[in-house]
Amino acid sequence: MHFSPWFATSLPRGGSVAERSPSHGLLSATERHGVRLELDGITKVYPGQEEPAVESVSMAIESGELVCFVGPSGCGKTTTMKMINRLIEPTSGNILMDGEPVSLLNPHELRRRIGYVIQQTGLFPHMTIAQNIGVVPRMLRWPRRRIHARVDELLALVGLDPGRYRDRWPAQLSGGQQQRVGVARALAADPPIMLMDEPFGATDPLTRERLQDEFLAMQRRLGKTVVFVTHDFDEALKLGDRIAVLGDRSRIIQFDTPGQILTRPADAYVESLIGRHAGIRRLGLLTVSDTPLLPVSGFLEPSVTVDCTLREALDAMVRTGSRRVAVMSANEVLLGELDFDTLSKAIMRERGDG
Numbered sequence: 001m002h003f004s005p006w007f008a009t010s011l012p013r014g015g016s017v018a019e020r021s022p023s024h025g026l027l028s029a030t031e032r033h034g035v036r037l038e039l040d041g042i043t044k045v046y047p048g049q050e051e052p053a054v055e056s057v058s059m060a061i062e063s064g065e066l067v068c069f070v071g072p073s074g075c076g077k078t079t080t081m082k083m084i085n086r087l088i089e090p091t092s093g094n095i096l097m098d099g100e101p102v103s104l105l106n107p108h109e110l111r112r113r114i115g116y117v118i119q120q121t122g123l124f125p126h127m128t129i130a131q132n133i134g135v136v137p138r139m140l141r142w143p144r145r146r147i148h149a150r151v152d153e154l155l156a157l158v159g160l161d162p163g164r165y166r167d168r169w170p171a172q173l174s175g176g177q178q179q180r181v182g183v184a185r186a187l188a189a190d191p192p193i194m195l196m197d198e199p200f201g202a203t204d205p206l207t208r209e210r211l212q213d214e215f216l217a218m219q220r221r222l223g224k225t226v227v228f229v230t231h232d233f234d235e236a237l238k239l240g241d242r243i244a245v246l247g248d249r250s251r252i253i254q255f256d257t258p259g260q261i262l263t264r265p266a267d268a269y270v271e272s273l274i275g276r277h278a279g280i281r282r283l284g285l286l287t288v289s290d291t292p293l294l295p296v297s298g299f300l301e302p303s304v305t306v307d308c309t310l311r312e313a314l315d316a317m318v319r320t321g322s323r324r325v326a327v328m329s330a331n332e333v334l335l336g337e338l339d340f341d342t343l344s345k346a347i348m349r350e351r352g353d354g
């Protein structure tokens with residue numbers, strides 16, 4: 001690969017961009033992390049349409065949580081996102097940021113607090129890469145030198161050499177590079193909320209996996225509140241703290257953790273998303289704490305901790321030839337036992353058990 005890893009290497013551990021660099025000012029403690037986002041019965045009927053594009057959607061996204069939206073084309077994912085930052089006004093319903101209705105915030109204030117990575121990158125073709133990334137800082141009237149420094153910092157962050165790319169036009173970049181510039185632009189003012197509409201859609205599978213890994217590493221440090229739209233269910237499983245599976249009009253079919261969705265899909269549609277290899281997927285995503293434990297029978301070897309994945313528990317069984325493992329808490333208290341049958345049931349998803 002010709003680019004250096006982005007996000008992962010460019011930020012020091014435990015510090016947001018704002019904390020690290022004096023060049024772009026300090027943000028309050030709440031800005032450094034995410035904010036809680038609540039959609040309260042939002043509906044959108046586009047002018048001239050009879051059917052709503054989005055109907056009565058309610059959900060809460062916790063501060064610092066990364067929520068993936070997955071759903072069929074045209075189900076209203078982009079519309080829902082654009083209502084969060086008021087690019088589209090809802091026909092009815094409210095959106096709250098830390099309890100504050102976004103309808104009461106002035107749009108400049110709102111855009112400062114919400115980074116938006118638009119579907120199909122949406123770079124302004126008549127602006128250079130540097131000008132594209134500097135859009136929000138310019139809106140915030142940062143001094144020119146501070147914008148310049150921030151642009152270079154962000155280009156490095158997304159793995160693009162500033163000297164090489166800052167003065168190019170978007171058309172002179174590959175699709176994947178343009179998407180990274182889109183992410184840099186959304187991060188420019190270090191917003192606590194990021195709305196990302198299929199941000200890695202235009203990249204080949206390898207690049208995409210790398211972007212995902214590095215984005216996850218960044219997210220672990222920065223802890224933003226992220227809404228991430230994807231068509232790729234594997235991407236949702238990998239990135240999402242929770243996944244909202246949406247149907248027509250953004251109706252919420254299921255909103256839960258990857259582990260719960262894999263083990264207890266709400267309906268046939270969710271099941272179809274999981275598709276083949278479901279058991280293998282569950283193995284790596286479920287932890288021992290997701291399964292019912294058997295009472296202690298005096299068994300001590302092998303042992304696993306309760307936060308191990310089922311894959312690790314299975315590895316322990318395979319390694320030792322035992323059909324049973326002892327389960328310990330983090331502070332080494334014996335909690336119970338897990339046997340092979342319980343483990344197989346958990347990955348084969350027996351509805352209603354445990």
Ligand SMILES: Nc1ncnc2c1ncn2[C@@H]1O[C@H](COP(=O)(O)OP(=O)(O)OP(=O)(O)O)[C@@H](O)[C@H]1O
Pocket residue numbers: 046047049053071072073074075076077078079080119
């Ligand atoms: N400006 C508009 N005027 C009228 N209808 C619109 C408008 N924008 C979108 N729609 C309709 O609203 C519905 C939801 O569109 P939206 O773009 O939110 O879907 P999406 O879930 O993001 O789809 P995709 O996965 O293809 O990006 C679609 O039926 C679309 O045709």
Ligand SMILES: [Mg+2]
Pocket residue numbers: 077078079119197
């Ligand atoms: Mg869309």
